[in-house]
Amino acid sequence: MQDDVNWKLSLLLDDELEPAEAIDLLEKIYQDSQLLSKWYGYQTIRQVLKAGGGIQPQPEFLERVKMALAEEAILVPSDSRSGRWTESLKKFNFGRWTMPVAMAAVVALLVVLVSKQVFFNSPNSGLQIAVAKKPSGSSGGTGRQATDYSRLEDYYFLVHSEDSLYLTGPQHVLGYARIVSHGR
Amino acid sequence: MKGEGRSAVQIDQELIQRVKQGDKKAFDLLVLKYQAKIIQLITRYIKDPSEALDVAQEAFIKAYRALPGFRGESAFYTWLYRIAINTAKNHIAARARRPSDEEIELETAEQFETAIRLKDQETPEGILLSEEVAEAVRQAIEALPEELRTAITLREFEGLSYEEIAEAMNCPVGTVRSRIFRAREAIDRRLQTLRAGMRGKKAKKLEPSAQE
Numbered sequence: 007m008q009d010d011v012n013w014k015l016s017l018l019l020d021d022e023l024e025p026a027e028a029i030d031l032l033e034k035i036y037q038d039s040q041l042l043s044k045w046y047g048y049q050t051i052r053q054v055l056k057a058g059g060g061i062q063p064q065p066e067f068l069e070r071v072k073m074a075l076a077e078e079a080i081l082v083p084s085d086s087r088s089g090r091w092t093e094s095l096k097k098f099n100f101g102r103w104t105m106p107v108a109m110a111a112v113v114a115l116l117v118v119l120v121s122k123q124v125f126f127n128s129p130n131s132g133l134q135i136a137v138a139k140k141p142s143g144s145s146g147g148t149g150r151q152a153t154d155y156s157r158l159e160d161y162y163f164l165v166h167s168e169d170s171l172y173l174t175g176p177q178h179v180l181g182y183a184r185i186v187s188h189g190r
Numbered sequence: 191m192k193g194e195g196r197s198a199v200q201i202d203q204e205l206i207q208r209v210k211q212g213d214k215k216a217f218d219l220l221v222l223k224y225q226a227k228i229i230q231l232i233t234r235y236i237k238d239p240s241e242a243l244d245v246a247q248e249a250f251i252k253a254y255r256a257l258p259g260f261r262g263e264s265a266f267y268t269w270l271y272r273i274a275i276n277t278a279k280n281h282i283a284a285r286a287r288r289p290s291d292e293e294i295e296l297e298t299a300e301q302f303e304t305a306i307r308l309k310d311q312e313t314p315e316g317i318l319l320s321e322e323v324a325e326a327v328r329q330a331i332e333a334l335p336e337e338l339r340t341a342i343t344l345r346e347f348e349g350l351s352y353e354e355i356a357e358a359m360n361c362p363v364g365t366v367r368s369r370i371f372r373a374r375e376a377i378d379r380r381l382q383t384l385r386a387g388m389r390g391k392k393a394k395k396l397e398p399s400a401q402e
Contacts, residue, residue, distance in 0.1 A: 013367075013371050016371040016374050021198040022197065022352060025204055028197065032201075032222060033219065035222060036218060038204075045222070047378040047381055047382070050381065051224040051327055051346075051378065051381070051399065053226060053230065054319060055327065055331075055342075055346040056230075058347055059319045060229075060318065061230070061319070062317060062318060062323075063226040067221075067225050067229065067243060067246070067247070068218065068221055070243070070247050071247055071250050072221075074250075075217065075218070075250075075254060078251065078255065080214060081211075081254075081258055114354065151215060152380060155311070156217070167382075177261055186268045190262055
């Protein structure tokens with residue numbers, strides 16, 4: 007019986023045991039001082055043959071680590087929700103979406119920058135405010151002549167030229183829209 | 191029975207899984223499995239045996255703490271090996287920054303005595319494999335029948351797998367297993383006899399002081 011266990015010990019040292027059998031044996035070694043001594047004996051032989059000497063394999067080291075480990079927190083399985091989140095992140099094909107999203111972001115940025123540039127470079131940039139909708143009964147003059155401040159609370163039309171207006175939100179926070187009329 | 195390597199990876203994976211689920215004892219089993227290899231690795235960097243043991247312990251604790259992040263992309267031993275090397279290198283760097291022993295003044299005689307006592311407990315004889323043990327192993331190998339000596343030599347010196355040894359010795363793998371086991375048993379018997387003798391000597395040395 008003891009020979010059978012020692013035989014397995016020799017195989018364990020050479021990683022020649024089935025995993026289940028190996029773990030079972032490791033647990034036995036852990037609990038049985040005689041087996042533990044045999045295990046360190048085999049390790050000693052290996053060490054002498056391989057290295058010619060060095061630190062003696064001994065159970066005291068395992069005890070030291072066990073004591074130090076007692077101070078450590080027990081590891082708990084990671085939260086299943088965060089696990090699922092990580093899993094779905096992993097499943098999401100970033101490679102497939104990165105390019106189109108980046109392109110769209112660049113185009114959007116360019117549109118904003120260009121429109122800002124046009125607006126601020128326009129001759130009447132933000133200085134004159136007019137309402138696009140011509141008040142009824144106006145004499146048919148230009149947008150500038152048709153100025154009506156009653157709708158300023160809602161939004162502003164900024165006069166760019168005779169034929170085009172810029173629509174912007176309150177405090178110029180919102181994006182711009184250019185309204186162009188032809189043949190006036 | 192399994193092929194070398196594959197089995198080790200599966201054993202480690204199973205134990206790591208258990209540790210990650212809160213089973214600290216499973217980590218002890220990993221220590222039991224790898225302590226000799228890790229200590230031997232660290233002694234290549236740190237010559238002082240007691241320091242090497244401290245660093246080995248630190249490496250295992252670091253590994254335990256880092257285990258939740260271990261994804262199994264490499265073998266556990268490779269990962270542990272890296273941690274051990276880094277811990278040893280960090281220890282060497284930290285030691286280089288510390289003031290030398292001469293600069294440290296022992297404040298009181300009591301402190302000095304404590305230091306001496308600690309040193310005594312960790313003498314190289316207590317930690318290192320003695321020349322007697324190494325000699326006993328060498329003699330035991332010499333005394334082995336040739337087929338056992340060849341099998342254990344090919345395994346331990348040359349690092350051949352059981353299959354390779356079987357091929358080299360022109361015998362079945364089962365015979366190789368048996369020969370290696372018998373060789374280890376024979377050597378271990380000699381070591382046990384030696385240890386029993388050493389324990390007897392130690393006990394005799396202690397006897398007079400106990401009576402005093």
